[in-house]
Amino acid sequence: xxxxxxxxxxxxxxxxxxxxxxxxxxxxxxxxxxxxxxxxxxxxxxxxxxxxxxxxxxxxxxxxxxxxxxxxxxxxxxx
Amino acid sequence: xxxxxxxxxxxxxxxxxxxxxxxxxxxxxxxxxxxxxxxxxxxxxxxxxxxxxxxxxxxxxxxxxxxxxxxxxxxxxxx
Numbered sequence: 001x002x003x004x005x006x007x008x009x010x011x012x013x014x015x016x017x018x019x020x021x022x023x024x025x026x027x028x029x030x031x032x033x034x035x036x037x038x039x040x041x042x043x044x045x046x047x048x049x050x051x052x053x054x055x056x057x058x059x060x061x062x063x064x065x066x067x068x069x070x071x072x073x074x075x076x077x078x079x
Numbered sequence: 080x081x082x083x084x085x086x087x088x089x090x091x092x093x094x095x096x097x098x099x100x101x102x103x104x105x106x107x108x109x110x111x112x113x114x115x116x117x118x119x120x121x122x123x124x125x126x127x128x129x130x131x132x133x134x135x136x137x138x139x140x141x142x143x144x145x146x147x148x149x150x151x152x153x154x155x156x157x158x
Contacts (some may be wrong), residue, residue: 031137042088
């Protein structure tokens with residue numbers, strides 16, 4: 001049983017209105033010093049047996065990420 | 080300039096219908112072997128100067144997380 005984490009974040013050149021809204025909210029609530037926030041998604045996958053890096057890349061790119069506007073990072077937590 | 084990552088995941092005892100939908104989609108698309116998926120959120124914060132652990136905990140718990148149904152993890156990427 002392997003656990004894999006796929007982090008999906010908006011590409012650097014893409015505006016992130018959710019993140020901007022959080023910066024504004026933090027400021028209004030009195031939390032100073034946070035210059036920027038970007039919001040993305042985190043997927044935790046439990047995989048039976050082995051799964052190849054190619055298969056993982058395909059799952060991340062085809063199903064979990066909109067590759068037009070998002071980038072993904074795959075991390076094996078315990079292989 | 081410090082970068083802080085806050086990962087927010089549904090608590091273990093909370094059903095995660097988004098994750099279940101992804102498991103179903105992967106199965107239909109022919110990606111075998113993924114037993115479970117849980118979907119959460121990832122926040123990347125850029126902070127000016129220093130920020131205390133207490134302040135970060137407060138931001139994560141009060142603003143970024145619904146602590147009734149979600150847990151958070153704070154990671155300093157470069158302090």
